[in-house]
Amino acid sequence: MNKVLIIVPAFNEEENMAALFQNLCTPEIRSFADILVINDASSDQTGDIAKNFDVTVVTHVFNLGYGSALQVGYKYAVRRGYDYVIQIDADGQHCISNIPHIYECLTKPDAEGKLPDIVIGSRFLKGSQSFRISGIKRISLWMYSWLIKRITGKTITDPTSGLQGLNRKAFTYYSNFGNFDYFYPDANMIIQMLLLGYRVVETKAVMHERTAGISMHSGLLKQITYMLIMPLSILTVVVRIRRGIQK
Numbered sequence: 001m002n003k004v005l006i007i008v009p010a011f012n013e014e015e016n017m018a019a020l021f022q023n024l025c026t027p028e029i030r031s032f033a034d035i036l037v038i039n040d041a042s043s044d045q046t047g048d049i050a051k052n053f054d055v056t057v058v059t060h061v062f063n064l065g066y067g068s069a070l071q072v073g074y075k076y077a078v079r080r081g082y083d084y085v086i087q088i089d090a091d092g093q094h095c096i097s098n099i100p101h102i103y104e105c106l107t108k109p110d111a112e113g114k115l116p117d118i119v120i121g122s123r124f125l126k127g128s129q130s131f132r133i134s135g136i137k138r139i140s141l142w143m144y145s146w147l148i149k150r151i152t153g154k155t156i157t158d159p160t161s162g163l164q165g166l167n168r169k170a171f172t173y174y175s176n177f178g179n180f181d182y183f184y185p186d187a188n189m190i191i192q193m194l195l196l197g198y199r200v201v202e203t204k205a206v207m208h209e210r211t212a213g214i215s216m217h218s219g220l221l222k223q224i225t226y227m228l229i230m231p232l233s234i235l236t237v238v239v240r241i242r243r244g245i246q247k
Contacts, residue, residue, distance in 0.1 A: 003083040004033040004103055009066055010050070010090035011040040025053050025098045032103065033086070036076055038069040046090075067182040074175035077216040078168075086165045094121070094163045095129075095206035102165040105203045117170040117198040120156065120190075121163030123206030131209035136223050143227075144187035147234060152194040156202060159187040163205055172199055181233060184226060188233040195241045196236035 006024070010017065024035060035055040039047035041063040050057045058072060070087060077085050084106050088094040096169050107121040123130035133141075144159040166174070170193065174180040182189055194200055 001080065001084075002030075002032050002034050003074070003203050005077045005080070005082040005085050006033050006035045006085040006099065007070060007077070007085055008055075009013065009036065009038045009040060009069035009073070009087070009088050010042065010046050011043045011066075011069075012044050012046060013041070013047055013090040014044040014046045016092045017046055017088060018052075019020065019052065020090060020092050021053040021055065023057065026096075029096065030054070031101060033099065034082075036073055037090075038072050040064060040069045041065070043127060043145070046131045061173050065183045067180060067185040070185065071175060071180050071182070074166075074171040074180070078172050078175045080137070081146045082164060083168050087127055089162045091230075092209050093209070095208060098163055098205050101205075102203065105201070106167060107185060110201075115167070116201040118190075118193060118200045119165040120161050120200065120202045121177060122156075122158035122161060122202040123207050124157040125202060127204040129206045135151070136227075140227050140230075144230065146196070147231070148187055148191055151191055151234070152192065152237060153222045154194050155198065156187075156190055158205075161205070165205070173198075179211065183228060184233065187230060191234055192237045192241065195238070202226065 006029070008020075016054055017229055036059045037050040038056050039050065041057040041060045045060050047057055048088075058076070060069070062073075073083065073087065084103065086099055086102055088099070102119050102121060107117060109115055122128060141158065148154060148156045148159055148195060190200060
């Protein structure tokens with residue numbers, strides 16, 4: 001068993017799975033990381049395609065949502081004794097080259113000799129490569145970055161990035177009931193961890209545009225729903241922490 005577990009939550013991503021794992025299951029990656037796919041009750045061949053590769057597949061009987069799939073991965077990492085988790089999306093948007101870089105960031109002390117608890121891959125830092133995003137997406141990113149700065153004093157440029165690395169302290173906390181959002185774990189979880197004293201940093205990332213399949217945020221209605229739910233979730237997180245409920 002390696003020190004790193006790569007978690008890939010997947011729902012109806014059959015068109016992207018083969019290409020993703022052909023790039024992921026290479027000696028360079030497998031030399032330091034194991035791979036876990038959480039098939040969130042896909043109705044297509046997502047799970048079957050994943051099983052054709054040298055990865056572990058956990059399949060949900062019912063669709064539980066993106067956050068729940070990730071938390072299953074965290075629980076698996078805790079029980080198997082991994083030191084680090086790196087999570088990537090199954091749609092192929094997160095370039096595999098990000099994985100060694102994020103692992104290096106997790107294990108490299110800063111100028112003060114401190115290690116991060118969470119590393120977020122950002123599309124908006126110097127050296128990053130990304131694709132054009134919609135106007136609504138830009139507005140939501142600006143709003144959540146502003147809220148994070150206002151509440152925690154920390155600047156996070158890409159608060160909705162699903163490309164993240166976590167050390168054992170961070171993913172063990174997330175694995176416990178009530179400590180992780182089951183549906184939209186984005187800016188709300190960043191604010192939670194910063195308020196709790198976890199070290200959260202960003203690093204440059206390479207991201208590609210989705211070429212097949214449907215995003216969980218696709219469609220105007222879903223985007224508006226997300227933008228309405230997230231501020232309420234952030235408010236709940238702040239109240240819980242300030243009242244000492246969430247420690």
